[in-house]
Amino acid sequence: MDVTGLLDTATEAAMAAGPRLREAFRSRPQITTKRDFHDPVTEHDRAAEETIRAVITARRPGGAIVGEEGGETGSGEVRWYVDPIDGTANFAAGLPFFCVSIAASVRGELVAGVVYDPIREDMFTASTEGAWCxxxxxxxxxxxxxxxxxLLSSYPTPLDLEAEGEEALRRYGRFVGSFAAVRRPGSAALKLAHVAAxxxxxxxxxxxxxxxxxxGALLVRQAGGVYLGDPLAKGDYLAHVGGFDLKNSALAEVLPG
Structure with a gap:
């Protein structure tokens, strides 16, 4: 398995999207929505994904690409998971907390991942060999x-409020009361990269x-942290640094199933 080649391809693809995202940042691009008005998308999301797909296809033909904007294309034992802008709402408003996220799995095992912050130009990379920034x-x-x-968390989201009602607010209150600080920065991939670091x-x-x-899951695990949840399926996740006392944490009540 050419893990180094997969990681190099993911890194190159993420960096290829960087110039456009930096140029468009704080231009207040036009927004359309997908699921509802809480789920924005811009022309730059789509264009960045096209750039990323082109690099992956040129460098590593024959795999499947699963993108947030373009859906799933291709087939093969290598599957690429692509979010061209994780944190679109932040990007569109001009808040510098968003990233490009690309991961590769082989036969269902995560083997390479990149989280790229194009504003700070932090490149987080992980493979079966380790994790780096x-x-x-x-x-x-x-x-x-x-x-x-x-604690970094976007909970409760509008979906959580719809499903759980006031209990979601009470749980959030327990987080605020228990942790030294709780922040809602708005990009899952970049949150996980920061935990990994x-x-x-x-x-x-x-x-x-x-x-x-x-x-982000691969980054956390390869850096010695803990990631709970299935990163290759839709669902909830919980991650923390190594040595953290999860058993006695307010987070113990929301362990992913």
């Missing part, structure tokens, strides 16, 4: 308990797709 090894280390920890201590999300979390 800008070529330097990273370790998922930080706080050991809630009262010292930074030890820049934050935990991340929790619901209703995520593989293109949102596959690369």
């Amino acid at each position: 800008d070529g330097k090894p990273i370790r998922s280390e930080g706080a050991t308990r809630d009262r010292e920890a930074m 030890g820049w934050s201590d935990a991340a929790y999300g619901t209703h995520s797709h593989p293109w949102d979390v596959a690369a």
